[in-house]
Amino acid sequence: MSEYVKKFGTAPVFFTAISTILGAVMFLRFGFAVGQIGLFGTPERIITCRFLNILNINLLTWKI
Numbered sequence: 001m002s003e004y005v006k007k008f009g010t011a012p013v014f015f016t017a018i019s020t021i022l023g024a025v026m027f028l029r030f031g032f033a034v035g036q037i038g039l040f041g042t043p044e045r046i047i048t049c050r051f052l053n054i055l056n057i058n059l060l061t062w063k064i
Contacts, residue, residue: 015060026049030042033045
């Protein structure tokens with residue numbers, strides 16, 4: 001049997017922590033965004049950011 005055990009490493013912890021921090025920053029800046037780009041522009045910005053976030057996660061987890 002192989003003695004090598006594949007481990008996750010520190011990447012899952014790092015990405016989870018960064019995601020939490022950025023989520024808190026987005027929550028705190030939400031009022032500023034509504035004030036700057038308006039009530040109707042805010043959902044457009046959120047949808048665009050979510051799309052980019054999902055795209056980024058898919059690219060990070062895509063196995064080459």
